[in-house]
Amino acid sequence: MKVVLPMAGFGTRLRPLTWSKPKPLVQVAGKAILGHVLDMFCRLPDLEEVVFIVGFLGEQVQDYVHRTYPDLKASYVEQKDLLGQSQALWLARDHLKGPVIISFVDTLMDTDFARAIRNRKHAVAWVKHVEDPRRFGAATIGPDGRVKRLVEKPSTMDNKLVVVGTYYLPSGAGLVGAIQRQMERGETIGEEYYLADALNLMLADGMHMEVEEVAHWEDCGKPETLLHANRWLLERSHGNSAPSGKDGVVIVPPVFIDPDAVVEQSVIGPNVSLAAGCRVEQSIIRDSIVDEKAEIARMVVSESLIGSQAKLLGKFETFLVGDSSEMRMG
Numbered sequence: 001m002k003v004v005l006p007m008a009g010f011g012t013r014l015r016p017l018t019w020s021k022p023k024p025l026v027q028v029a030g031k032a033i034l035g036h037v038l039d040m041f042c043r044l045p046d047l048e049e050v051v052f053i054v055g056f057l058g059e060q061v062q063d064y065v066h067r068t069y070p071d072l073k074a075s076y077v078e079q080k081d082l083l084g085q086s087q088a089l090w091l092a093r094d095h096l097k098g099p100v101i102i103s104f105v106d107t108l109m110d111t112d113f114a115r116a117i118r119n120r121k122h123a124v125a126w127v128k129h130v131e132d133p134r135r136f137g138a139a140t141i142g143p144d145g146r147v148k149r150l151v152e153k154p155s156t157m158d159n160k161l162v163v164v165g166t167y168y169l170p171s172g173a174g175l176v177g178a179i180q181r182q183m184e185r186g187e188t189i190g191e192e193y194y195l196a197d198a199l200n201l202m203l204a205d206g207m208h209m210e211v212e213e214v215a216h217w218e219d220c221g222k223p224e225t226l227l228h229a230n231r232w233l234l235e236r237s238h239g240n241s242a243p244s245g246k247d248g249v250v251i252v253p254p255v256f257i258d259p260d261a262v263v264e265q266s267v268i269g270p271n272v273s274l275a276a277g278c279r280v281e282q283s284i285i286r287d288s289i290v291d292e293k294a295e296i297a298r299m300v301v302s303e304s305l306i307g308s309q310a311k312l313l314g315k316f317e318t319f320l321v322g323d324s325s326e327m328r329m330g
Contacts, residue, residue: 001046001117002095002172005037006088007105008055008079013222017291017307022057024105025064026226026305027275027291029233030240030256033220034061036108036233038069041101044114049073051095053088055080084192086179093179096172102195104165108229110216117168123202123209124168125150127161128217136162137196139211147209150196152189164217167199178202223305230289231271252286275308283314 011023018026024034041047054061054076065074077092085104089096101113109126116124125147127139138159142148150163169175178201179193187197203209218229234254251257252269261278268274272285277293285301291308298314306312321327 001044001099001101002049002051003041003047003101003103004051004089004092004095005103005105006053006085008053008082008088010056017305021060025060027273027289028220028226028230029273030258032064034064034105035068037105041113049075051075051077051092053077053079053092055082084188085195086182086193086198089175089195090179090183093176096176098171100169100172102167106220107165108218108220109164109214111212111214116212121170123170123207124212125209126164126166126214127211128164128214129160130162131160133157133160133162139163141211145210147203147211149203150199152194152196164214174202226305227287227289227303230273234271
């Protein structure tokens with residue numbers, strides 16, 4: 001079994017965090033998004049190789065995997081021209097042999113991959129019912145339970161069964177041929193080749209694809225969804241039991257506080273991740289992610305993403321406020 005992770009995009013929806021690091025290395029619940037993704041797949045008993053399709057600052061991905069998952073057999077393919085998902089996979093075509101899982105790196109989910117594909121001879125698309133499918137891809141299911149067609153970014157809300165960005169193919173070779181046909185025909189959306197169109201060619205040729213609905217799914221592609229994923233992961237025991245016994249420090253779980261973070265005279269939590277080297281003094285932080293070596297002092301911070309080595313330094317004010325007065329800060 002091979003797992004292929006396309007991750008060459010610029011991650012523009014998470015800027016400015018992604019000016020200095022690729023999106024997969026943005027922190028959530030104590031580790032990089034990529035770390036949570038790899039943890040999902042490293043449990044596969046027959047995992048042979050993970051193929052990373054990298055682009056902007058891809059050397060950081062390689063360094064992270066080497067340091068954090070030293071025993072993982074990893075290969076790297078560079079996508080210089082961002083012409084879409086299918087083009088990314090075409091560049092990795094030498095690795096698309098035998099059974100393969102393709103997953104986009106901003107997708108976290110609660111599912112048992114090993115059970116879902118055990119002894120399965122057919123393709124699988126992991127899906128979830130959502131209220132608004134329009135920024136995802138939707139799966140149309142026939143009366144026999146098989147996938148008839150995939151629709152990328154549907155314009156209506158008629159079909160709310162969306163594909164969560166993960167597919168299993170018993171043989172990747174057929175996908176390579178479908179992508180070649182797709183590119184020869186110039187089948188693009190906004191000048192990008194989407195994987196859904198290549199898979200539709202395979203479905204039209206008779207490929208048997210079934211769906212596997214996930215118990216839970218988190219999209220880490222936008223600030224608000226990344227914070228939601230942080231809350232979900234912390235509630236699922238990805239937090240730690242940082243003590244609140246230190247004078248002047250109150251911890252409201254769930255939180256993740258790296259052992260190398262320094263917290264003084266502050267209230268931390270709920271739903272806060274503090275990475276290594278952070279320093280927090282005389283502040284209140286809730287529902288936020290603070291990256292490595294950031295410094296926060298004399299601040300109240302909520303629903304925020306704070307980048308590595310960033311500094312938020314406030315000051316205390318003195319007021320004389322009369323009766324029946326109202327003052328609003330910010």
